[in-house]
Amino acid sequence: MSDPAYLLPVILALVLGVALSMYVVLDGFDLGIGILFPFFRDESARDQMMNSVAPFWDGNETWLVLGGVTLWAAFPKAFAIILPAMYLPVLVLLLALIFRGVAFEFRWVARHHQRIWDGAFAAGSTLAAFAQGVILGGLLQEIRVRDGQFAGAPFDWLTPFAIMCGLGLVSGYALLGATWLLMKTEGEVERKVRGMVPALLAGLLGFIVLVSVWTPLQIPRIAQRWFSVPNIVFLSLVPVATAFCAWLCWRGIRHGRSVLAFAAAVGVFLLAMAGLVLSNMPYVVPPVLTVWQAASHPASQLFYLVGAAILLPMILAYTALVFWLFRGKIGAGEGYHA
Amino acid sequence: MDTVAGIDALLFSRIQFGFTIAFHIVFPAFTIGLSAFIATLEVLWLRTKKTHYHTLARFWTKIFAVSFAMGVVSGIVMEYQLGTNWSRFAQIIGNTLGPLFSYEVLTAFFLEASFLGIMLFGWNRFPPWLHTLACIVVAFGTALSGFWILSANSWMHTPSGFAMEQGITYPVSWFDIIFNPSFPYRFTHMMIAAHLTASLVVCATGARYALAGRFMPEARTMLHMGLGMLAVLAPLQAVVGDLHGLNTLQYQPAKVAAIEAHWDGSRPAPLVLFAWPDSAAGRNRAEVAIPNLGSLIITHDWNGRFRGLLDFPADQRPPVLPVFFMFRLMVALGLLMIAIGWVGAWLWWRKRLVDARWFLRPLARAWPLGFIAILAGWMVTEIGRQPWIVYGVLRTAQAASPVTAAQVATSLALFVLVYVVVFSVGVWYIGRMNGSGPQPALPGPETLPNRPLAGGRPAPPARPQVTP
Numbered sequence: 046m047s048d049p050a051y052l053l054p055v056i057l058a059l060v061l062g063v064a065l066s067m068y069v070v071l072d073g074f075d076l077g078i079g080i081l082f083p084f085f086r087d088e089s090a091r092d093q094m095m096n097s098v099a100p101f102w103d104g105n106e107t108w109l110v111l112g113g114v115t116l117w118a119a120f121p122k123a124f125a126i127i128l129p130a131m132y133l134p135v136l137v138l139l140l141a142l143i144f145r146g147v148a149f150e151f152r153w154v155a156r157h158h159q160r161i162w163d164g165a166f167a168a169g170s171t172l173a174a175f176a177q178g179v180i181l182g183g184l185l186q187e188i189r190v191r192d193g194q195f196a197g198a199p200f201d202w203l204t205p206f207a208i209m210c211g212l213g214l215v216s217g218y219a220l221l222g223a224t225w226l227l228m229k230t231e232g233e234v235e236r237k238v239r240g241m242v243p244a245l246l247a248g249l250l251g252f253i254v255l256v257s258v259w260t261p262l263q264i265p266r267i268a269q270r271w272f273s274v275p276n277i278v279f280l281s282l283v284p285v286a287t288a289f290c291a292w293l294c295w296r297g298i299r300h301g302r303s304v305l306a307f308a309a310a311v312g313v314f315l316l317a318m319a320g321l322v323l324s325n326m327p328y329v330v331p332p333v334l335t336v337w338q339a340a341s342h343p344a345s346q347l348f349y350l351v352g353a354a355i356l357l358p359m360i361l362a363y364t365a366l367v368f369w370l371f372r373g374k375i376g377a378g379e380g381y382h383a
Numbered sequence: 384m385d386t387v388a389g390i391d392a393l394l395f396s397r398i399q400f401g402f403t404i405a406f407h408i409v410f411p412a413f414t415i416g417l418s419a420f421i422a423t424l425e426v427l428w429l430r431t432k433k434t435h436y437h438t439l440a441r442f443w444t445k446i447f448a449v450s451f452a453m454g455v456v457s458g459i460v461m462e463y464q465l466g467t468n469w470s471r472f473a474q475i476i477g478n479t480l481g482p483l484f485s486y487e488v489l490t491a492f493f494l495e496a497s498f499l500g501i502m503l504f505g506w507n508r509f510p511p512w513l514h515t516l517a518c519i520v521v522a523f524g525t526a527l528s529g530f531w532i533l534s535a536n537s538w539m540h541t542p543s544g545f546a547m548e549q550g551i552t553y554p555v556s557w558f559d560i561i562f563n564p565s566f567p568y569r570f571t572h573m574m575i576a577a578h579l580t581a582s583l584v585v586c587a588t589g590a591r592y593a594l595a596g597r598f599m600p601e602a603r604t605m606l607h608m609g610l611g612m613l614a615v616l617a618p619l620q621a622v623v624g625d626l627h628g629l630n631t632l633q634y635q636p637a638k639v640a641a642i643e644a645h646w647d648g649s650r651p652a653p654l655v656l657f658a659w660p661d662s663a664a665g666r667n668r669a670e671v672a673i674p675n676l677g678s679l680i681i682t683h684d685w686n687g688r689f690r691g692l693l694d695f696p697a698d699q700r701p702p703v704l705p706v707f708f709m710f711r712l713m714v715a716l717g718l719l720m721i722a723i724g725w726v727g728a729w730l731w732w733r734k735r736l737v738d739a740r741w742f743l744r745p746l747a748r749a750w751p752l753g754f755i756a757i758l759a760g761w762m763v764t765e766i767g768r769q770p771w772i773v774y775g776v777l778r779t780a781q782a783a784s785p786v787t788a789a790q791v792a793t794s795l796a797l798f799v800l801v802y803v804v805v806f807s808v809g810v811w812y813i814g815r816m817n818g819s820g821p822q823p824a825l826p827g828p829e830t831l832p833n834r835p836l837a838g839g840r841p842a843p844p845a846r847p848q849v850t851p
Contacts, residue, residue: 099500099503099504100500100501100503100504101500103452103455103495103496103497103499103500104493104496104497104499104500106455106459106496107488107492107493107496109459110458110459110462110488110492111485111488111489111492111493113462113463113466114462114481114484114485114487114488115485117465117466117473117477117481117484117485118477118481118482118484118485119481121473121474121477121478121481122474124466124470124473124474124477125466125470125471125473125474125477125784126470127466128463128466128467128470128473128784129466129467129470129784129785129786131467132467132784132786132790132794133790133793133794135463135466135467136467136793136794136797138463139459139460139463140797140798140801142456142459143456143457143460143801143805144801144805146452146455146456147452147453147456147805147809149452150448150449150452151449151452151808151809151812154445154449154812154815154816155812193474194470194471194785195470195784195785195786196785199786199787199789199790341477341478341481342478342553342554344478344553344554344557345477345478345479345481345482345553345554348482348554348557349481349482349485352482352485352486352489352490353485353489356489356490357489360489360493360497363493363494363497363498364493364497367497367498367500367501370501370505370508370509371500371504371508
């Protein structure tokens, strides 16, 4: 199986997975800050929250752009099916990202209208998270396809399952945002967030359990994969590891070890994504297009991979550099420590 | 056919794409030029230690931050719109154009986005050399981003290095795809346009302060740097534009015929100064023209012939009216820029620049000229490509997504509403920051506690003004 036509799409699917995981974790915590914004009425608390992500959000969001172009360059047939099928949720996502993105800059120059842009930031972040969950849920359900084109109706994606996935992602991002704030803030914000985290953790776990039960009940193909022998033995590692990460997160909160709490929350998230991938591979549009059927021309895939192999490590390196340069906590009523 | 108010999904998608890209294009164009200007100021400051360079760099960084944010958010829309509204295009062209967009993200977007954090928030936190380096990296990233986008766009005008199989394009030579025949001209033309646009905004701001007698060292620097760039780049742009025209004549003759409103290719073309092109009748009404001059400019030969619109089947002619008028608008603005640059340079040489109120007054209002010229030029090249989305390969009408007219009508309405509100507020904020002027007092983190010294932090009270 060293045929490039077989191997290349698998490697590219991994790259796509990395891009989307990076996005979900990184933009997850800064969208989470926006989701938590309404719970903090005090402007100085909001300043502090926003400052904790201001130098990073643009780079974080770029992973979404990478995810989009990777899907297009590597799996154009999937790109051409998924996006028209998700027309309205994608529209909501884009408009929400506009409001949230400009709020980062507008908020500081708006003077008296600061609260309007606070609202835009909170609503934009929440809606963007919700739309992403709905798109995910819509993708897991079957998209109607005929002749390699989307052949469904505008509201095919609108199901209770997709709505639940949307709410689940909002709650998950809120947890990531809260554990990020534990690490990066001090004083009143940190104290208040500490009280909120256990409920957020419980909420996310609740949604994970719900999705894990609902998906196999609704989609026999996935039930078959998880509950047949011997798969069940290997795959049961995922829920076990998730439970362990959740326990670590809880311990981190209890003992004030905020880095552990954040890392464990990220772990819960990545395991949930791994579960989705394990349920659906090798499909990129389940269950109609596999990664091989959707793949672009091998020359296109190879050209992309050469660039990714050289540039992704560099990107990861300078992303880490920026996070390191802006390391440390940001206190109430102060800028970054010099 | 599925329509809303008699309009089908295709036309809604075309309007939406045109609308969203028209808003988007001005921000990257401005920030490409502005980031290079800021990086230059920082290097000058590092080398000379003159504080007004530093003051200016900080001032323009605030404006850069707001413009950049608007460019980023409107750019994400462009990428995803290729899938939502143009899925057949995305699928047919994906093999050849998809990787180019990926390279833009991998080489440029991450670079810009990551070092932007240092550029905006690193003033008092990092050593000056690191901050200057970040500014240079951001400027490099924005230009590199332009490289890939212009490459992809040029390929849609002059596709090469590919083959077709079962109606799908396949790459044959990446070099020929990236460096396609019109790419060098388009890229150079757009980069110069970006720098001209930023230069006009900079020297208009300088003129505004000079007229008011405020921030004089900064105003002088802005006038000198902005007008200097105009004096050199505006004439250069005319030369590049001419070369670009020759290239277009070779590869997109129908576009040149539309630009010139040239119908009958069997005769030498006049230079049409004014006319009302009538596509139905296949001729110009109310034409004012100089005989043979069109041939001289286009073919560099007094009696040169080039194909007229009637030489093309009716379903392969671009809409003549907007192409014809927008081209004239662009050229007129280009000539005006040359005039501004040269008059400014002459006044500067005579040391009369800051006293020449007759020159500074209109100059202070000239800041939008570059944006208008870019939009006009963009319309010429994109409408001139119609009815093709990829010239000679794929028609626009065959590129749209299988979505309903109601969906696209909804999205178009929302985009119009949101863009008009968000971007007019943003431009208004930029105008206000621009009005309050560069603040030479450098507040540290102690005096401005609420933010890690960001791009758009609230300005401290302005210095006393000499005149309002």
